[in-house]
Amino acid sequence: MSKFKKDGRGSGPALNTASLPDIVFMLLFFFMVATTSKETDPAVKLTQPEGTRTVDLTAYKQRSEIDFLYLGQPRNPSRAQAFKFGYAISLDNVVQASEDELYTVNTVSRWKLDKKAQKPPRMKKDIDAVITCIKADKDAPTGVIFEIREALERINALTIAYAVKDKGKKRD
Amino acid sequence: MAKREIPEINAGSMADIAFLLLLFFLVTTTMDKDQAYIRSIPKKIEREKTDNQEIDTRYVFHIFANSKNELILRDRLGKDMSLPIQETDSISEMLYDWYMTNRAFFDESNVSSTDKMKKYENQFPWYSASSAAEYKLVANAYYLELDKAEKIGSEKDIQFISMKISEVQKKQKLIKQFFGTSKVPEISDKAHVRIEVQQKTSYELFAKIQSEVEEALYRVRDEECKAKFGESYGIIKGRVIQDEEKYKEDKLKMDLIEMLFPARIIEVKPKN
Numbered sequence: 001m002s003k004f005k006k007d008g009r010g011s012g013p014a015l016n017t018a019s020l021p022d023i024v025f026m027l028l029f030f031f032m033v034a035t036t037s038k039e040t041d042p043a044v045k046l047t048q049p050e051g052t053r054t055v056d057l058t059a060y061k062q063r064s065e066i067d068f069l070y071l072g073q074p075r076n077p078s079r080a081q082a083f084k085f086g087y088a089i090s091l092d093n094v095v096q097a098s099e100d101e102l103y104t105v106n107t108v109s110r111w112k113l114d115k116k117a118q119k120p121p122r123m124k125k126d127i128d129a130v131i132t133c134i135k136a137d138k139d140a141p142t143g144v145i146f147e148i149r150e151a152l153e154r155i156n157a158l159t160i161a162y163a164v165k166d167k168g169k170k171r172d
Numbered sequence: 173m174a175k176r177e178i179p180e181i182n183a184g185s186m187a188d189i190a191f192l193l194l195l196f197f198l199v200t201t202t203m204d205k206d207q208a209y210i211r212s213i214p215k216k217i218e219r220e221k222t223d224n225q226e227i228d229t230r231y232v233f234h235i236f237a238n239s240k241n242e243l244i245l246r247d248r249l250g251k252d253m254s255l256p257i258q259e260t261d262s263i264s265e266m267l268y269d270w271y272m273t274n275r276a277f278f279d280e281s282n283v284s285s286t287d288k289m290k291k292y293e294n295q296f297p298w299y300s301a302s303s304a305a306e307y308k309l310v311a312n313a314y315y316l317e318l319d320k321a322e323k324i325g326s327e328k329d330i331q332f333i334s335m336k337i338s339e340v341q342k343k344q345k346l347i348k349q350f351f352g353t354s355k356v357p358e359i360s361d362k363a364h365v366r367i368e369v370q371q372k373t374s375y376e377l378f379a380k381i382q383s384e385v386e387e388a389l390y391r392v393r394d395e396e397c398k399a400k401f402g403e404s405y406g407i408i409k410g411r412v413i414q415d416e417e418k419y420k421e422d423k424l425k426m427d428l429i430e431m432l433f434p435a436r437i438i439e440v441k442p443k444n
Binding site: 017018020021024025027028031032035049050051052053054055056057058059060061068071085131133136137138139140141142143145146149150152153156158159160161162163164165166 | 183184186187189190191193194197198201204205206207208209210211212213214215216369370371372373374375376378379380382383386387390409410413414439441442
């Protein structure tokens with residue numbers, strides 16, 4: 001009666017799924033190659049502001065010509081008063097106060113020099129060739145950013161980058 | 173001996189294993205790229221000041237953001253005005269005008285007297301006509317100064333003048349290569365964007381100002397780049413960042429565009 005009724009002559013040939021893993025592996029390899037994994041989660045909380053016409057830092061990261069520095073609120077809110085304006089600097093996951101006995105103005109410059117010293121000789125670059133990228137929370141006070149700038153100026157690490165989230169084109 | 177038949181291996185679960193791996197990578201990776209504005213901090217050279225003249229307000233595009241996140245800008249007539257926070261998008265347009273308005277009148281010998289007067293109507297920077305030959309003279313003058321400094325033996329002067337010489341020579345080379353002997357509109361070397369903030373100005377506003385400055389710079393550079401080379405400035409710059417050695421041609425083009433529209437941005441350390 002029904003048009004779609006099977007005529008009962010067996011259930012057709014089995015579908016060969018042997019090539020399915022190949023397809024999945026292909027996808028897998030694509031993702032493995034195309035993605036870069038995040039090294040660390042910063043030890044401070046931050047939301048980045050938005051901006052247009054940004055520079056993509058991937059090329060600098062691949063050549064390891066960039067150091068990241070985070071400026072945000074400490075994850076534990078009760079510790080916030082320990083820091084100037086309630087904002088802390090995170091250098092390679094070590095939270096630094098921005099100004100009190102914990103903090104010396106040299107912290108940032110020492111971190112920067114240590115980073116340079118730790119690199120294997122063939123990857124060593126001039127301190128000015130390595131960008132220092134500041135990733136700051138959108139409500140962070142710029143005073144702290146200028147303090148960092150000053151510390152960098154003292155050791156001649158003269159290229160700085162202000163990280164933002166790219167908003168795409170402004171208008172066209 | 174009877175042949176033993178090898179049983180077929182069931183590969184059905186292979187896909188499951190692969191999926192598992194795939195999902196792991198899908199979940200653990202982040203696709204967002206790091207984006208930023210790259211700025212350079214001016215190098216400190218201690219040198220005795222010879223001239224301490226005030227810079228004309230027309231050469232400074234002044235942006236001031238205070239602790240309450242209010243903006244004060246200088247308008248086209250040189251007056252300070254406050255800009256409502258909703259209108260921050262217009263900074264890039266103001267800066268664009270600041271760059272481009274007087275550019276057409278760069279060569280005094282070529283413009284009419286009415287046009288000549290136009291550049292006095294606003295408070296925007298003036299342009300001058302530069303040529304390769306002129307820069308050669310400038311370089312020679314610096315060489316004489318260098319000789320003098322070497323005789324006196326002041327290390328700082330030598331450092332400063334050598335820096336100037338390499339700067340001028342680079343300009344001369346670029347103009348010679350891309351413009352030959354013709355004249356080029358060049359913005360006054362005093363012209364700069366000055367960003368002043370206070371201690372508690374939020375990073376969001378600071379980043380917004382940087383974004384607007386970058387937007388205006390990109391627009392003037394891109395227009396020039398398209399007119400001169402028929403290619404977008406962003407594309408050329410992207411290639412140079414990728415590999416400077418491989419794209420030497422592009423590097424020169426980028427240097428030229430950046431010489432015509434230099435990003436002289438001064439960020440003032442907040443006092444309070």
